[in-house]
Amino acid sequence: MAQLFDIAFLSGLIGATMRMATPIIYATLGEILAERAGVLNLGIEGIMLMGAMTGFLVTFSSGSLWLGVVAAAGVGMLLGLLMAFLSVHLGLSQHVSGLGITLFATGLAMFVYRLHFGSPTVPPIIHPFSQISLPFFSGIPLIGPGLFTQYSLTYFAWLLIPALSILLYKTNIGLKIRTVGENPVVADTVGVNVLLTRTLCLVVGGAFMGIGGAFLTLAHQNMFLIDVIGGRGWVAIAMVIFGNWDPFKGALGALIFGFLDGLQLRLQGLGIAVSFHIFLMIPYLLTIVALISVSRKASIPAALLKPYRREEKGG
Amino acid sequence: MIRLRIAKRKPLPPWARVIIPVMAIVVTLILSAIPILLAGGQLWRSYFYLFYGALGTRFNLLETFVKGSPLILTGLAVAFAFRAKFWNIGAEGQLLAGALMATVLGVHLGGVPRPFALPIIITAGFLAGGVWAVIPAVLKTKLNVDDVVSTLLLNYVMWHIMGALLFGPLQQPGSSWPRSAAIVEAARYPMLLPRSRFHMGIIISFIAVFIIWIINNKTTFGYRSKAVGVNIRAAHFGGINTTAVIVWTALISGGLAALAGVGELCAIQYRLIMDISPGYGYTGIVIAMLGNLHPVGVLFSALFFSVIIVGAQTMSRMTGVPTYIAEVIQGMALMVMLVFLLFTEYRIRVMRK
Numbered sequence: 001m002a003q004l005f006d007i008a009f010l011s012g013l014i015g016a017t018m019r020m021a022t023p024i025i026y027a028t029l030g031e032i033l034a035e036r037a038g039v040l041n042l043g044i045e046g047i048m049l050m051g052a053m054t055g056f057l058v059t060f061s062s063g064s065l066w067l068g069v070v071a072a073a074g075v076g077m078l079l080g081l082l083m084a085f086l087s088v089h090l091g092l093s094q095h096v097s098g099l100g101i102t103l104f105a106t107g108l109a110m111f112v113y114r115l116h117f118g119s120p121t122v123p124p125i126i127h128p129f130s131q132i133s134l135p136f137f138s139g140i141p142l143i144g145p146g147l148f149t150q151y152s153l154t155y156f157a158w159l160l161i162p163a164l165s166i167l168l169y170k171t172n173i174g175l176k177i178r179t180v181g182e183n184p185v186v187a188d189t190v191g192v193n194v195l196l197t198r199t200l201c202l203v204v205g206g207a208f209m210g211i212g213g214a215f216l217t218l219a220h221q222n223m224f225l226i227d228v229i230g231g232r233g234w235v236a237i238a239m240v241i242f243g244n245w246d247p248f249k250g251a252l253g254a255l256i257f258g259f260l261d262g263l264q265l266r267l268q269g270l271g272i273a274v275s276f277h278i279f280l281m282i283p284y285l286l287t288i289v290a291l292i293s294v295s296r297k298a299s300i301p302a303a304l305l306k307p308y309r310r311e312e313k314g315g
Numbered sequence: 316m317i318r319l320r321i322a323k324r325k326p327l328p329p330w331a332r333v334i335i336p337v338m339a340i341v342v343t344l345i346l347s348a349i350p351i352l353l354a355g356g357q358l359w360r361s362y363f364y365l366f367y368g369a370l371g372t373r374f375n376l377l378e379t380f381v382k383g384s385p386l387i388l389t390g391l392a393v394a395f396a397f398r399a400k401f402w403n404i405g406a407e408g409q410l411l412a413g414a415l416m417a418t419v420l421g422v423h424l425g426g427v428p429r430p431f432a433l434p435i436i437i438t439a440g441f442l443a444g445g446v447w448a449v450i451p452a453v454l455k456t457k458l459n460v461d462d463v464v465s466t467l468l469l470n471y472v473m474w475h476i477m478g479a480l481l482f483g484p485l486q487q488p489g490s491s492w493p494r495s496a497a498i499v500e501a502a503r504y505p506m507l508l509p510r511s512r513f514h515m516g517i518i519i520s521f522i523a524v525f526i527i528w529i530i531n532n533k534t535t536f537g538y539r540s541k542a543v544g545v546n547i548r549a550a551h552f553g554g555i556n557t558t559a560v561i562v563w564t565a566l567i568s569g570g571l572a573a574l575a576g577v578g579e580l581c582a583i584q585y586r587l588i589m590d591i592s593p594g595y596g597y598t599g600i601v602i603a604m605l606g607n608l609h610p611v612g613v614l615f616s617a618l619f620f621s622v623i624i625v626g627a628q629t630m631s632r633m634t635g636v637p638t639y640i641a642e643v644i645q646g647m648a649l650m651v652m653l654v655f656l657l658f659t660e661y662r663i664r665v666m667r668k
Binding site: 099106 | 350604650
């Protein structure tokens with residue numbers, strides 16, 4: 001047990017926590033943006049998978065990791081746009097449109113992958129992102145090496161959290177987004193384009209989700225496996241509720257999830273005989289418990305799940 | 316700039332409820348030409364093998380029913396829950412719960428004659444899935460926890476429970492793979508037609524369609540369940556115990572999904588493996604929507620999907636189009652159907668300005 005309190009172990013655990021939290025932070029932030037504007041995007045799981053596949057495919061073909069990230073963001077935007085067309089412009093059920101996008105995108109991701117690579121016995125690999133040690137910071141004892149030797153995509157995720165928070169709470173655009181999510185009739189009356197705002201939030205949110213997926217195939221791993229997302233999109237949906245639609249609290253939830261995921265990996269590495277299935281179950285159970293405690297005081301955007309149609313104003 | 320104007324329309328005549336899903340399927344098949352062509356498949360040859368592979372020979376036709384059976388059950392499960400606006404995305408986990416229960420009993424029921432063993436397994440499996448669905452129903456009604464999220468998360472919890480058991484107490488002795496021992500002979504569904512896998516579970520799924528139709532249309536519970544789905548507040552003020560209705564709806568829904576798992580275990584696999592279900596629970600959502608949440612609609616859309624899934628195998632072998640085309644078609648079918656359903660309630664006019 002002494003190994004558990006070993007400095008190397010602790011530092012490794014911090015690093016693993018940050019890594020495992022990164023894709024969920026991206027996805028959670030993307031979902032917060034969409035839901036703040038009043039749209040629940042259940043397409044998230046499929047969008048992440050398409051992002052993971054596209055990022056991998058583009059990097060494999062072009063040799064450029066950053067081109068892969070950009071492509072993943074682009075494909076996320078396209079799927080966000082499709083979600084906007086179905087749920088915002090046609091006003092279809094957000095639940096069902098989102099699930100439809102997830103099913104469609106999941107099928108498409110596997111289809112395109114097979115189309116391009118066939119069924120190789122050894123999965124093709126790329127040379128993934130390497131971790132960057134920030135000078136000075138990574139020298140901080142105990143926490144430094146874990147926190148500040150990370151992938152650049154992880155650093156970006158950290159920057160994205162305050163950026164989204166400032167956008168939502170401190171800017172005019174954020175005020176418009178929140179008004180659209182709380183009371184679209186009022187937003188419309190004061191001249192905010194409700195449909196356009198929702199569309200843009202879904203598109204930008206989709207880009208975050210795509211990048212979150214690409215992190216898994218371009219940094220965390222170096223190959224694309226069909227179950228690479230493994231429910232992380234659904235976890236992000238739960239983290240949004242857990243975090244009360246706030247970027248910082250949502251990211252905190254993602255960190256807790258990343259910690260458990262990282263701890264599980266580390267304990268396995270030490271050969272401690274805990275069934276990894278039991279460990280991987282914990283985050284889902286914790287999330288459900290969190291949902292129970294949060295749902296009582298949830299500050300859910302008032303217009304979430306409600307399509308907006310001018311003709312039905314006041315109805 | 317083009318704007319879409321959407322306005323309510325008068326209810327369509329009853330024949331439209333049949334025509335619209337058929338049109339949605341036709342449009343989906345037309346759209347499927349895009350991925351088929353991208354994959355380099357010749358169009359007519361591909362469509363021919365898609366349908367020949369599913370319907371062309373006796374064995375393939377019966378195989379389409381074999382694949383259809385779990386899809387009918389998960390589709391019914393989702394449709395029954397959605398009708399009451401209990402958003403059960405958890406059919407996958409409930410299916411696994413049923414398969415897990417059937418494994419535990421099936422491995423240990425040696426010595427019990429089949430006429431006793433099968434009813435026990437089916438009932439226990441049904442209840443296992445039902446109880447697994449009741450958990451989110453109680454969370455929803457008592458603690459106000461969103462059912463979409465909780466049912467989704469519980470799928471992963473059940474998957475990991477299954478994994479922990481398959482690496483633990485349920486693991487086949489001597490095996491290093493996550494798989495259980497085979498279930499005893501008495502726990503296996505009888506095969507009904509020679510030289511095929513046409514098993515008792517297929518009959519069970521057809522009976523389930525009939526029973527759900529009876530519940531929906533001929534019983535007070537079916538009426539109440541629908542009333543809760545249409546307007547839960549009005550149902551509450553009308554004197555309906557909405558909590559009880561949602562919990563019972565969840566129990567039946569979860570039980571139906573579990574029967575799919577029991578069938579896959581007792582008629583196809585005979586032992587529990589991690590990939591006992593290739594996402595039947597999620598496909599059930601699409602089937603329920605395509606079937607317009609009506610049991611007969613579910614029956615036909617499940618059979619249509621199984622044609623696509625079974626046919627895609629032959630198509631892939633003959634033309635080289637990846638079998639995942641089946642998933643792409645399913646996803647497109649759902650979205651096309653959604654758009655078509657919109658036409659039943661609204662008129663859409665494209666306006667330029």
